[in-house]
Amino acid sequence: MIENEKLCLDVAKALRRTCGKLGITYVFKASYDKANRTSGRSFRGPGLKDGLKTLDKVRSEVGVPVLTDVHTESQAAAAAEVVDILQIPAFLCRQTDLIEAAVLTGKIVNLKKGQFLSPSEMGQVLKKAVEAGGTKLLVTERGTTFGYNNLVADMRAIPILRRLGFPVIFDATHSAQLPGGGGDKSGGQREFAPVLARAAVAAGASGVFIETHPDPDRAISDGPNMVPLAEIGALLKTLLRVRDAVGWQAPEARLR
Numbered sequence: 001m002i003e004n005e006k007l008c009l010d011v012a013k014a015l016r017r018t019c020g021k022l023g024i025t026y027v028f029k030a031s032y033d034k035a036n037r038t039s040g041r042s043f044r045g046p047g048l049k050d051g052l053k054t055l056d057k058v059r060s061e062v063g064v065p066v067l068t069d070v071h072t073e074s075q076a077a078a079a080a081e082v083v084d085i086l087q088i089p090a091f092l093c094r095q096t097d098l099i100e101a102a103v104l105t106g107k108i109v110n111l112k113k114g115q116f117l118s119p120s121e122m123g124q125v126l127k128k129a130v131e132a133g134g135t136k137l138l139v140t141e142r143g144t145t146f147g148y149n150n151l152v153a154d155m156r157a158i159p160i161l162r163r164l165g166f167p168v169i170f171d172a173t174h175s176a177q178l179p180g181g182g183g184d185k186s187g188g189q190r191e192f193a194p195v196l197a198r199a200a201v202a203a204g205a206s207g208v209f210i211e212t213h214p215d216p217d218r219a220i221s222d223g224p225n226m227v228p229l230a231e232i233g234a235l236l237k238t239l240l241r242v243r244d245a246v247g248w249q250a251p252e253a254r255l256r
Helices: 005-022 048-062 073-080 096-104 119-131 157-162 190-203 229-246
Strands: 066-069 085-088 108-112 137-141 168-171 207-209
Touching (some): 005 048, 005 229, 048 066, 048 073, 073 085, 096 108, 096 119, 108 119, 119 157, 190 229
Parallel strands (some): 066 085, 108 137, 168 207
16 A cells, blocks of 8 residues: 555665566555455545556656556556556456456556455456457466455465466465454464465466565554565565576466
């Protein structure tokens, strides 16, 4: 979530330097509106207008690609004027009109697997995007609802999703989330995010999504499952070693 402009710029610059040294492609992600927070009283972000201004500044000043979530067709059109990648949130991944609107912008579209779907069911989601003309697509695994405030990250999902023919991203920090585990907010187990990230790269993920913050315990949203910014560099180095150890292969098939 966009807490404030300065934090976004500081984090983006720090990660650009780290990823640049390691030769890693870096995409900055932040939400202008967290529309699915556990409590209706929770801070949701600065909103579309001010949020897109911040994302535009990150993109132009830091010089990195930017990704953000969209929740409605009109948001997709507005966000596409600023960002490089539009993300369909997990809870909205079956919303046909939203998927079509995002694809029609011509931007890269990242489709997050719903916590309520099996990996193979994402084939139908991707099919909607392809039939709308989508070719620049990503699919993200973020765990599956296990019940009682818990998620399970099944690494079989990575090769299953790869068979659909598009790059697979693994959301390591949201997979370590405990939805609603804090009563009026979500909890998390950030100590497991690096473990899951290593496993996902070994299983064939083409990229990882990792939420970070200089002080996760003071973060407004998702702090319990965030990796501290100071630890990101060491984690990325480990992920590169895992990738090099197992090798990288292109997706096995194309969606039909």
